[in-house]
Amino acid sequence: MDEKTPILPPPAVSNCQCRCRSDNKKKRVFKRIALFLIGLLALHAFSHRFQSFRSDWDDGVVSAQCYNGEAPIQWEGKTSYDVDPAKFPNLSVVQNGSVTGGFVKTFTQSDDDLAHINVNIHFSEPYLQDQINIIIDDSENGYNFTVETPKHLRRECINVEITIALPNSAQFNKLAISTINSKIELLDDITTEESISLQTINGSIHAEYVKTNELVVNTVNGGITIEKADAHTVVFHSVNGAIHANVDAEKISAKTINGSIHLDNIGDGTAAAINTETVNGSTHVSAPKNFEGAFSLKTVYGKPNVFSQSKSDKLHIEKARRNAMEGYYGSPVEDSYISSETRMGSITMKFE
Numbered sequence: 001m002d003e004k005t006p007i008l009p010p011p012a013v014s015n016c017q018c019r020c021r022s023d024n025k026k027k028r029v030f031k032r033i034a035l036f037l038i039g040l041l042a043l044h045a046f047s048h049r050f051q052s053f054r055s056d057w058d059d060g061v062v063s064a065q066c067y068n069g070e071a072p073i074q075w076e077g078k079t080s081y082d083v084d085p086a087k088f089p090n091l092s093v094v095q096n097g098s099v100t101g102g103f104v105k106t107f108t109q110s111d112d113d114l115a116h117i118n119v120n121i122h123f124s125e126p127y128l129q130d131q132i133n134i135i136i137d138d139s140e141n142g143y144n145f146t147v148e149t150p151k152h153l154r155r156e157c158i159n160v161e162i163t164i165a166l167p168n169s170a171q172f173n174k175l176a177i178s179t180i181n182s183k184i185e186l187l188d189d190i191t192t193e194e195s196i197s198l199q200t201i202n203g204s205i206h207a208e209y210v211k212t213n214e215l216v217v218n219t220v221n222g223g224i225t226i227e228k229a230d231a232h233t234v235v236f237h238s239v240n241g242a243i244h245a246n247v248d249a250e251k252i253s254a255k256t257i258n259g260s261i262h263l264d265n266i267g268d269g270t271a272a273a274i275n276t277e278t279v280n281g282s283t284h285v286s287a288p289k290n291f292e293g294a295f296s297l298k299t300v301y302g303k304p305n306v307f308s309q310s311k312s313d314k315l316h317i318e319k320a321r322r323n324a325m326e327g328y329y330g331s332p333v334e335d336s337y338i339s340s341e342t343r344m345g346s347i348t349m350k351f352e
């Protein structure tokens with residue numbers, strides 16, 4: 001509004017004589033026009049604000065209903081599915097399309113040998129009823145379960161909650177969970193033979209205990225917290241979010257851009273290949289118990305710090321600068337290393 005106020009002419013200062021009357025008349029007309037324009041502008045601004053206030057208010061009511069779990073309309077499709085790991089060793093659960101809330105939760109609690117997938121879908125507008133689909137593809141690579149919602153939403157809301165109850169008595173070979181807009185949670189002990197893959201774009205990923213051969217965890221906007229993972233290879237990837245994990249693995253890669261990294265290797269191996277990278281955030285890494293091999297720490301605005309809790313004679317620092325350090329612990333072992341990089345933040349590396 002301020003920028004748009006017309007600039008009034010400066011008050012006349014001429015010591016007027018003959019042209020005075022007509023000047024005054026012109027001034028009056030000009031003043032009226034200016035006032036009229038200001039009035040129009042004000043009216044326009046007011047109605048605009050009122051409209052955006054109204055739609056904010058409508059959106060507010062709709063999304064408050066959704067987030068309180070009282071989104072008015074329940075999806076009427078089939079919501080319970082059973083999967084037999086003996087028949088379908090690879091399970092993939094996908095949420096594809098836009099949602100405004102929800103989660104994918106996995107736990108180990110099934111009393112029989114089957115996995116039970118349940119979905120709970122609520123939304124705000126009646127026409128969405130037939131725009132939501134569950135697609136099952138059990139043709140080749142195991143059992144693929146997809147909840148599909150419209151690609152784009154405006155002011156509508158859709159809340160999709162997916163729970164996967166895994167059996168205690170049987171294991172999948174592969175478990176893949178992929179969502180676009182919700183968080184992923186793995187509770188209890190989740191074990192598979194070959195791999196666990198967790199993927200989202202807008203959402204955090206949290207796991208209590210996972211055991212597998214290959215663990216891959218990806219998000220864009222959200223943190224990753226893994227209370228305990230037991231695997232051969234582990235990959236953590238975020239963009240906007242911190243990574244916190246306790247891991248027993250030989251190969252670990254943890255990368256983010258905006259967020260700190262806290263990685264404790266709780267294994268007792270000798271050789272390990274550990275790589276961490278962030279841009280804006282500090283890093284803490286601890287080596288596995290019997291680690292031997294090289295280390296490297298690089299930062300730009302921050303301090304590198306390496307120490308050994310009880311065996312400092314094993315710590316060999318070969319290069320130490322204000323913002324970088326290199327060396328080895330125990331002895332240099334081929335392909336065994338811990339490497340950490342950041343730009344803004346300190347790095348702490350801890351050995352036994």
Ligand SMILES: *[C@@H]1O[C@H](CO)[C@@H](O)[C@H](O)[C@H]1NC(C)=O
Nearest residue numbers: 094095096097146148151178
């Ligand atoms: C999600 O849906 C789009 C089409 O809307 C499709 O191209 C894409 O492959 C789907 N992704 C998954 C993981 O199913």
Ligand SMILES: *[C@@H]1O[C@H](CO)[C@@H](O)[C@H](O)[C@H]1NC(C)=O
Nearest residue numbers: 088089090140141142173174
């Ligand atoms: C499960 O996935 C693996 C690796 O992609 C594949 O080799 C195997 O055939 C799949 N199993 C089944 C039963 O589809």
Ligand SMILES: *[C@@H]1O[C@H](CO)[C@@H](O)[C@H](O)[C@H]1NC(C)=O
Nearest residue numbers: 092137139140141143144176
């Ligand atoms: C099933 O899902 C897996 C993992 O998400 C994928 O690699 C595979 O291509 C999918 N299979 C089919 C038939 O869609």
Ligand SMILES: *[C@@H]1O[C@H](CO)[C@@H](O)[C@H](O)[C@H]1NC(C)=O
Nearest residue numbers: 097098099180181201202221
């Ligand atoms: C992720 O969230 C941001 C901000 O809320 C939004 O602009 C973006 O469209 C979302 N991305 C996806 C894939 O839904």
Ligand SMILES: *[C@@H]1O[C@H](CO)[C@@H](O)[C@H](O)[C@H]1NC(C)=O
Nearest residue numbers: 239240241257258259279280
């Ligand atoms: C990092 O986070 C800050 C605020 O916390 C944000 O302004 C910035 O855009 C983020 N950077 C990236 C690459 O997303």
Ligand SMILES: *[C@@H]1O[C@H](CO)[C@@H](O)[C@H](O)[C@H]1NC(C)=O
Nearest residue numbers: 257258259260279280281344
């Ligand atoms: C770095 O992270 C801090 C704290 O998360 C944030 O406030 C800041 O905006 C970030 N800086 C950049 C350049 O993203």
